[in-house]
Amino acid sequence: MQKAIIQLETLSCPSCMQKIENAVKGLNGIHPDSVNVLFNASKVKVDFDSEAIAIGDIEKAIEDLGYPVLKSKVKSA
Template sequence: MAKAILNLETLACPTCMQKIESGVKRMAGVDSDSVKVLFNASKLKATFNEKETSLAAIQKTVEDLGYPVLKAVEKASS
């Protein structure tokens, strides 16, 4: 498992946060319980199985929902 941390453009409303969370939670390979969008920090954190999906796929999902990703970092999960 790996951890994805995405810095997003400033989120305008809590509905944006919910849209991003639900979109990423539906992805195959993403641990839905780990998906958290930090509204004030404009960050998304999620744990995923790198054999099933990738940081790039998570970033694409968020961008396809209409939210630009400023920076995406993958960290090995301990």
């Protein structure tokens, strides 16, 4: 199990949070209860199974929604 903190460009509306949260929760290998989008900090915190999904796939899902990822930090849980 890995924990990721993904830094995004500044989020401008609370509905953006919901879109990102739903997209990330829908990915295979994500622990849905762990997904936390921090609006004020413009960060996404998530636990994922690195055997099932790579951090790049999570970043791509967020970027495909139109939210640029600035950087990601991954550590083992």
